[in-house]
Amino acid sequence: MSLNPNIKLYEGSRFRNTKASEEYVHVTFKYSDVPAEWDGWVPVEYRRTGVSIPEDDRTKLEEHLNSIYNQMHPSKYQSWKQKQDVYWASTRSVETKDIFYILADGKWHCRNCDISNANFARRIQDLKESGYTIATHLNYHCPVCGNNRSTRLQLLPIDRVELAGNGYETWSPALRNRIISVLGNFDVYESTPSRNCLPDHKFSEIRWDDDTKAENPDTMTDAEIRSKFQLLSNQRNQQKREVCRNCFQTGQRGTIYGISFYYERGPTWDADIPTKGKDAEHGCVGCPWYDIARWKSELTRLIAYSDSIKNVKK
Secondary structure: OOOOOOEEEOOOOOEEEOOOOEEEEEEEEEOOOOOOEEEEEEEEEEHHHOEEOOOOOHHHHHHHHHHHHHHOOHHHHHHHHHHHHHHHHOOOOHHHHHHHHHHOOOOOEEHHHHOOOOOHHHHHHHHHHOOOOEEEEEEEOOOOOOOOOEEEEEEOOOOOOOHHHOOOOOOOHHHHHHHHHHOOOEEOOOOEEOOOOEEEEOOOHHHOOOOOOOOOOOOOOHHHHHHHEEEEOHHHHHHHHHHHHHHHHHOEOOOEOOEOOOOOOOOEOOOOOOOOOHHHHHHHOOOOOOOHHHHHHHHHHHHHHHHHHHHHHO
């Protein structure tokens, strides 16, 4: 399969959204039967919908662009829009819904000019987690408002990916409550019981691929729960995401409390371990954020051992 001749792919470096570990290519779509041309960015690395196209895989890239091109034919827009109206008619965040309808025309929108929301980043994350595909241009110079470091966004009017298929794992309310109960309502970062803890996957989702996601049945054993999850506050969960994102992009593993201690491997990602997929989890072991309780235990043991050596020398 070759690239549709009505697609113009602007060759060169990919555009990157380092805050979300996303990558895009610049294209224009022309349609011979309608006087319309779409100029925008198509995500080629977008973990929420499972898109991950290596830079050297031309065939996969062309197939991807052809698929997006077909979905975005102007004749399909009204049908797509009607489906979204049904989706948003149910009880959902009004603020997120308002931003969706600003972006729903498929055009670029400046965050300063068009989107006025104090919790803008959370609203965009909500849209992405709802299965929408959004390109993000950071440090954009807006000719309208004159802001040199604005952000502009473009939502692609294509099929929304259902939550169950976008690379994330889900669990039932009953299992969620059981995870919290099995882990003792204990915030492992703060080392204190808390009623505001959330289940956190020890293995960061940013390193998952299509084969990583697994079922979380209500029948999971206590041992399976303890192996897979830990409890964090929402604030620490977001902090961990940023640490894991930086590690994924730079290879620099994170720290907690500023302590550069790793009970396995060192401060940089092991080059012999894949960066994505099930095997990537081996590279996370030893990082403070991967299993905070074990990290604290290993650090405490090291300190105790060091103190015992000092006492022997005395």
